[in-house]
Amino acid sequence: xxxxxxxxxxxxxxxxxxxxxxxxxxxxxxxxxxxxxxxxxxxxxxxxxxxxxxxxxxxxxxxxxxxxxxxxxxxxxxxxxxxxxxxxxxxxxxxxxxxxxxxxxxxxx
Amino acid sequence: xxxxxxxxxxxxxxxxxxxxxxxxxxxxxxxxxxxxxxxxxxxxxxxxxxxxxxxxxxxxxxxxxxxxxxxxxxxxxxxxxxxxxxxxxxxxxxxxxxxxxxxxxxxxxxxxxxxxxxxxxxx
Numbered sequence: 001x002x003x004x005x006x007x008x009x010x011x012x013x014x015x016x017x018x019x020x021x022x023x024x025x026x027x028x029x030x031x032x033x034x035x036x037x038x039x040x041x042x043x044x045x046x047x048x049x050x051x052x053x054x055x056x057x058x059x060x061x062x063x064x065x066x067x068x069x070x071x072x073x074x075x076x077x078x079x080x081x082x083x084x085x086x087x088x089x090x091x092x093x094x095x096x097x098x099x100x101x102x103x104x105x106x107x108x109x
Numbered sequence: 110x111x112x113x114x115x116x117x118x119x120x121x122x123x124x125x126x127x128x129x130x131x132x133x134x135x136x137x138x139x140x141x142x143x144x145x146x147x148x149x150x151x152x153x154x155x156x157x158x159x160x161x162x163x164x165x166x167x168x169x170x171x172x173x174x175x176x177x178x179x180x181x182x183x184x185x186x187x188x189x190x191x192x193x194x195x196x197x198x199x200x201x202x203x204x205x206x207x208x209x210x211x212x213x214x215x216x217x218x219x220x221x222x223x224x225x226x227x228x229x230x231x232x
Contacts, residue, residue, distance in 0.1 A: 030215050030216065033216075033217070033218035035156075043219070043222055044222070045218055048217075088156075094169075096158075097158070097209055097211060100157065100158060101155070102155045
């Protein structure tokens with residue numbers, strides 16, 4: 001398969017923990033990166049190499065993976081975390097970093 | 110801090126060629142080690158990878174767009190460019206340039222992004 005599948009929408013109560021998942025065959029071999037996109041803004045990298053955070057990304061963001069599924073966990077969600085989240089990995093045909101999931105819209109209640 | 114900025118026409122007529130330039134500051138394309146990328150987002154939709162190029166000019170494209178797309182690099186200007194031929198209304202999107210870093214054989218990420226530019230295909 002050459003797709004990454006994400007739930008279209010997820011909600012979380014303020015201060016609670018939420019997990020956003022990304023499923024695909026390529027994730028058995030390649031690790032996922034995660035991007036946050038707020039309305040009207042460019043995507044921002046929040047997790048790479050499974051569980052590494054770029055400078056400036058709060059430590060409430062973490063990543064994990066198991067078999068064909070990668071997960072982004074936000075522990076203690078804040079109002080500013082309301083955004084679209086996309087996973088990304090290399091494809092398992094040409095090893096190009098071109099696969100994006102369809103995105104998950106996170107609502108913080 | 111690396112910064113990327115897209116530039117180019119915001120309106121392109123059907124059947125013509127879409128041309129965009131990404132200017133990089135805060136880092137040299139010619140230094141190597143990164144892939145300079147184009148990604149687009151149709152209105153209200155998800156991210157779609159178009160392709161990327163390294164500092165030597167080796168380019169890689171999405172299979173779905175490879176027959177119409179060309180990416181080039183000008184290290185002397187610290188810029189890279191996108192050309193998309195024979196555009197239709199389906200090519201209307203926000204186009205982002207971004208820097209990709211590939212870690213070994215199994216990992217990678219787009220770590221810096223431009224702000225994006227909306228290109229509308231219409232007569």
